[in-house]
Amino acid sequence: MAQTRFDRLRNDPRVNEARALLQAALAEHRGALPAEPQAADPSLAAGYAAMLERFASARGRGLFFPYLGSGLGNGAWVELADGSVKLDFISGIGAHPYGHGDAEVFDAALDAALGDTIMQGNLQQNPESLLFSERLVAEANRDAPGRFSHCFLTTTGAMANENAAKILFQAKAPANRALAFSHCFAGRTLGMSWVTDKPGYRVGVPKAVDVDYVPFYDPEKPESSTRHAVTVLRRHLDRYPGQHAFFIAELVQGEGGYYTGTEAFFRAIFELCRERGVAVLADEVQSFGRTESMFAFQHFGISDLIDVVTVGKLSQVCATIFRAEHNPGAGLLSQTFTGSSAALRAGDQIVRRLTDGGHFGKDGRNAAIHARFLDHLERIAAAHPEWVQGPYGVGAMIGFTPFGGDAKMAGALLRKLYDNGLLGFNAGAQPTRLRFLPPLLVVSDAEIDAAAAILERTLGEVAGA
Ligand SMILES: Cc1ncc(COP(=O)(O)O)c(C=O)c1O
Known part of the structure; x- marks a missing residue:
């Protein structure tokens, strides 16, 4: 097979020897750590x-x-x-699904360390960025082939949401409002601190987005809480006709307290959004890889209702995954840094280990x-x-x-x-x-x-x- 000069560096016998020595040293030292709590020295x-x-x-x-x-x-x-x-x-x-000192993540980081730069982004992309983007789109399409087409990488979950919001506002301009569940957390950028339903996190921050909140599912009152949420949603949609660009939803509320809904609840909410032309943005920055499917929207069986999904944390490099119809105009998104080569290689490996390691179902x-x-x-x-x-x-x-x-x-x-x-x-x-x-x-x-x-x-x- 044709090789680049970099492939030859990676496969240089001295590199392999050094890799084996480093792995042996890591194994020995991490193996010596006691598997019980120890007081400070x-x-x-x-x-x-x-x-x-x-x-x-x-x-x-x-x-x-x-x-x-x-x-x-x-x-x-x-x-x-x-x-x-x-x-x-x-x-x-x-953020560290592999824990500490993982041999495979270490190997990915060694490969990245051999590379020519530390960071990738805008004008400096190496194949890692391509492979990771393709993997995320393929995983998002698992239950709904062809639904998602594109992936834009970034360095934080908040920025992945920010990029998603910009894409969806642009697609429905001049709509200028968003919908979200009460007690949601979406990050702390200027825009996301107005989506995050925690007034204490935006003290002194000028308003960037108008957000209307819908109450979340209550497992004690499945039917009435669903009915109530739909009524509130309908009221918002009627009060501001055509002005909502998207509904941003954590399907498992993270910072909000680890509460979750059901397929029936999410269907009731998101089908009404669809009827009214409001895109659904699943914020999976915390839930990605942690439910019984790679994405929580797959876990709840609602792939057909999701338009954009954001991931972060466990994925190491964060991302906004979206459909062809929402592909933004040139200039809306660009970033000097979308991720480090080590994070890209580790993220790709983590996603692969989740699927190959029998984590789902x-x-x-x-x-x-x-x-x-x-x-x-x-x-x-x-x-x-x-x-x-x-x-x-x-x-x-x-x-x-x-x-x-x-x-x-x-x-x-x-x-x-x-x-x-x-x-x-x-x-x-x-x-x-x-x-x-x-x-x-x-x-x-x-x-x-x-x-x-x-x-x-x-x-x-x-x-x-
Ligand atoms: C659901 C959700 N969205 C967005 C974020 C923001 O991610 P980051 O801290 O990487 O900006 C978080 C972080 O906790 C989160 O849990």
């Missing part, structure tokens, strides 16, 4: 505290957790720069991860109903309400979990919920059991405090 404590202070000074605000990774990890286990070891079940809020690994967590959470809830309540999320997005959703107790639990060696994060408000996003490509059943044991012990400590 006292000799590193002063330097660590100083780094945290410098970080707070550099960014103008302290970090949420006093977390600075050392650079070494072993799957779900991570070493911090103070020498402590923790079980990472939040993975950067879903009713009997797939994502469903099994959920079922194992559910067993633990239901067992704890049965013994202590005031400690833990559902709903419990979907697939490898695990959520629960601790202590009736009391914000103070939930905050105390989160901090104590951190101290006890388990990383999670909060979600939603009134009630405040907790969530886990375990590194789904590598997490073992034993690690889920270990996390549940830490959680149960810590719930007891907080309840007794």
Whole structure:
């Protein structure tokens, strides 16, 4: 087969030898990491505290957790720069599905490091960008061949949504309004901070988009909550005829608290959107790869109703995937950086590992991860109903309400979990919920059991405090 000079570099025997040596060193060092929480090394404590202070000074605000990774990890286990070891079940809020120190991701990064540049974008695209774009479009088309045609890469989830919004506004100009579900999170760019339904996140930010909100599904009242949502949607559409360009929807509400709807609910909403010529934009920045299908819209069986989808986090490089009819005019989208070569190679590999590794379907690994967590959470809830309540999320997005959703107790639990060696994060408000996003490509059943044991012990400590 014809080869480029770069192919010859990649296959140079010295490169292969160095790769094998590096992989052996990584395996040895990550293998030496204990698979249980470890306290900090006292000799590193002063330097660590100083780094945290410098970080707070550099960014103008302290970090949420006093977390600075050392650079070494072993799957779900991570070493911090103070020498402590923790079980990472939040993975950067879903950004590191391979956990820490993954051999295959390391290999992808080595290939990228041999490349001529660090970043790709606008005038500097290498084949990685093409292959990843094609893979995402092919995955989006799995249940509906030919539905999606194009993919525009970018570096953040908010920017993927921003690009989607621009495409859809342009396609329906001069429409200037958007629709969204209450409590949604879409990112924090100027535009997206007006879509995100959290006034505290846009204090002092001039209005960029007019958004009308529709209440989300309530599992306690499936029919009446669906009817109510449709009524509210219809009222918005009637009040501003022809002015809505799109409905942006998280099918699993992430920051909003790990709530989800049903096919019937989403059909009722999105079919009305279609009737009124409003495009549907699925924001899958958090749900991508984590339900029982690659995309949550496939999980809910509504591929036929989605016009644009955005992905991020787990995909490493974020993207806006859209239909031919929404292909924007020249000049609307362009970016100096769309992703680093390492992120592009890793993202492509992650998506492939999800499909090849049996993560999807009713009997797939994502469903099994959920079922194992559910067993633990239901067992704890049965013994202590005031400690833990559902709903419990979907697939490898695990959520629960601790202590009736009391914000103070939930905050105390989160901090104590951190101290006890388990990383999670909060979600939603009134009630405040907790969530886990375990590194789904590598997490073992034993690690889920270990996390549940830490959680149960810590719930007891907080309840007794
Ligand atoms: C559903 C959803 N959309 C958009 C975003 C924004 O992504 P980013 O933080 O990469 O800009 C997030 C981030 O949490 C998200 O969960």
